[in-house]
Amino acid sequence: MPEPYDGSQSVVVVGRGPAALTAAIALAQGGLTTALAGKPPSKSDNRTTALLAGSVTALDTLGVWNLCAAHAAPLKVMRIVDDTGRLWRAPEVMFQASEIGLDTFGYNIENRYLTDALEQRARGLPGLHIIDDEVLSAGEDGRTVAVKTRDGGILRAALVIGADGRNSICRTAAGIGTDERRYPQVALTLCVRHSRPHQYTSTEFHTRTGPFTLVPLPGERSSVVWVLDRASAEHNAALDDAELAREIERASHSIVGKIEVEPKRGRFPLHVATARRFADKRIALVGEAAHVIPPIGAQGLNMGLRDAATISEVAIAAHRNGLDIGNPDVLARYETMRQADVRSRTLAVDLLNRTLLSDFLPAQGMRGLGLYLIDRIGPLRRAVMREGLGPATRQPRLMRGEAL
Numbered sequence: 001m002p003e004p005y006d007g008s009q010s011v012v013v014v015g016r017g018p019a020a021l022t023a024a025i026a027l028a029q030g031g032l033t034t035a036l037a038g039k040p041p042s043k044s045d046n047r048t049t050a051l052l053a054g055s056v057t058a059l060d061t062l063g064v065w066n067l068c069a070a071h072a073a074p075l076k077v078m079r080i081v082d083d084t085g086r087l088w089r090a091p092e093v094m095f096q097a098s099e100i101g102l103d104t105f106g107y108n109i110e111n112r113y114l115t116d117a118l119e120q121r122a123r124g125l126p127g128l129h130i131i132d133d134e135v136l137s138a139g140e141d142g143r144t145v146a147v148k149t150r151d152g153g154i155l156r157a158a159l160v161i162g163a164d165g166r167n168s169i170c171r172t173a174a175g176i177g178t179d180e181r182r183y184p185q186v187a188l189t190l191c192v193r194h195s196r197p198h199q200y201t202s203t204e205f206h207t208r209t210g211p212f213t214l215v216p217l218p219g220e221r222s223s224v225v226w227v228l229d230r231a232s233a234e235h236n237a238a239l240d241d242a243e244l245a246r247e248i249e250r251a252s253h254s255i256v257g258k259i260e261v262e263p264k265r266g267r268f269p270l271h272v273a274t275a276r277r278f279a280d281k282r283i284a285l286v287g288e289a290a291h292v293i294p295p296i297g298a299q300g301l302n303m304g305l306r307d308a309a310t311i312s313e314v315a316i317a318a319h320r321n322g323l324d325i326g327n328p329d330v331l332a333r334y335e336t337m338r339q340a341d342v343r344s345r346t347l348a349v350d351l352l353n354r355t356l357l358s359d360f361l362p363a364q365g366m367r368g369l370g371l372y373l374i375d376r377i378g379p380l381r382r383a384v385m386r387e388g389l390g391p392a393t394r395q396p397r398l399m400r401g402e403a404l
């Protein structure tokens with residue numbers, strides 16, 4: 001049985017993924033009594049995450065980045081190559097971090113190293129109570145929320161952060177529905193070794209089934225995210241190592257030379273889902289509990305970390321002003337601060353994915369024209385790069401390197 005946890009000014013974070021851990025660390029560091037409830041993450045996740053500059057700054061500010069930086073590779077150049085073979089083909093577009101005065105757009109890191117670093121930091125914080133258990137329900141109960149865990153424990157908090165992933169029970173408990181669309185695609189993920197250096201360049205080949213992306217890892221290694229129709233994803237996942245290496249070399253046009261595949265292959269059906277609201281009934285949703293998008297343009301967890309940073313900033317400010325941290329104004333402020341960022345990026349990724357799948361000439365023309373303009377017009381290209389890194393208007397304080 002967990003220790004009783006009863007606090008009118010405390011927070012329960014539900015989940016154990018990167019969004020939950022980041023929120024819990026930020027809240028505990030900001031002086032709020034915080035509990036984190038969730039099962040430790042599975043070791044089978046072979047994905048990597050391209051963390052953009054703001055996310056890296058936030059993790060650094062929280063004392064996490066120094067625990068995993070040695071396992072991350074800088075992303076200095078991002079290339080988009082039209083490999084659709086269609087009539088309307090876009091020019092190749094090359095984004096260089098140096099063009100906007102940065103050394104790097106961010107870093108790519110294997111998820112296992114990122115979550116290990118977050119776990120290590122979380123365990124070192126005295127104000128953070130970690131409960132290795134699943135949450136069964138959460139319900140508003142006067143000025144607190146009662147959170148029930150599988151082994152019978154009840155946690156009470158003024159504010160619950162639902163960071164429990166795409167099938168969030170916190171979202172259901174808050175009575176929030178989602179707008180969803182399923183795509184006929186699956187992302188096949190794996191890591192590879194190659195004979196030529198990647199030069200810290202991430203290359204996204206746009207194909208008729210979706211993007212095929214090679215993202216640098218330290219040394220002569222890269223991660224592969226290959227978006228395919230379902231049958232091809234099944235077929236490729238079942239190939240032996242030598243056959244799959246040949247297919248990857250073909251799809252990558254041998255830009256990093258000879259390929260050797262590493263163990264573990266993941267498959268992730270693509271879908272988009274956005275919660276209709278991000279908070280209600282003293283429950284705020286962060287990460288994939290609030291929004292799921294296809295893995296195009298490295299936006300998913302970067303948005304999730306901005307959610308975690310924002311709700312922590314708003315709740316800590318309320319606490320310092322002597323206010324109830326779960327009151328409707330706090331939730332409304334969080335909602336307002338996150339809506340535009342999430343909705344605009346979800347729309348952009350959804351549109352791009354649909355134009356790749358579409359045989360409709362005007363849709364292909366639109367994508368081609370967009371990339372042509374980005375390639376030719378320097379100020380537009382630089383604006384796109386800056387916007388890709390995060391919202392131009394207001395980044396959460398942690399993303400600007402300010403402690404909460």
Ligand SMILES: Cc1cc2nc3c(=O)[nH]c(=O)nc-3n(C[C@H](O)[C@H](O)[C@H](O)COP(=O)(O)OP(=O)(O)OC[C@H]3O[C@@H](n4cnc5c(N)ncnc54)[C@H](O)[C@@H]3O)c2cc1C
Pocket residue numbers: 014015016017018019020037038039040041047048049050051133134135136163164165166168169187189225268286287288289295298299300301302303304
């Ligand atoms: C192929 C692929 C590549 C990607 N690449 C990138 C990238 O390069 N950059 C990027 O920014 N994003 C990327 N993403 C998106 C990113 O992986 C997700 O946004 C991120 O993993 C979501 O993190 P999360 O913490 O919100 O959810 P999750 O990682 O799903 O964590 C949810 C957690 O909640 C826990 N949980 C669930 N139910 C309960 C419960 N009832 N009680 C307690 N705990 C519970 C689970 O055990 C889990 O620990 C990629 C996604 C895919 C599919």
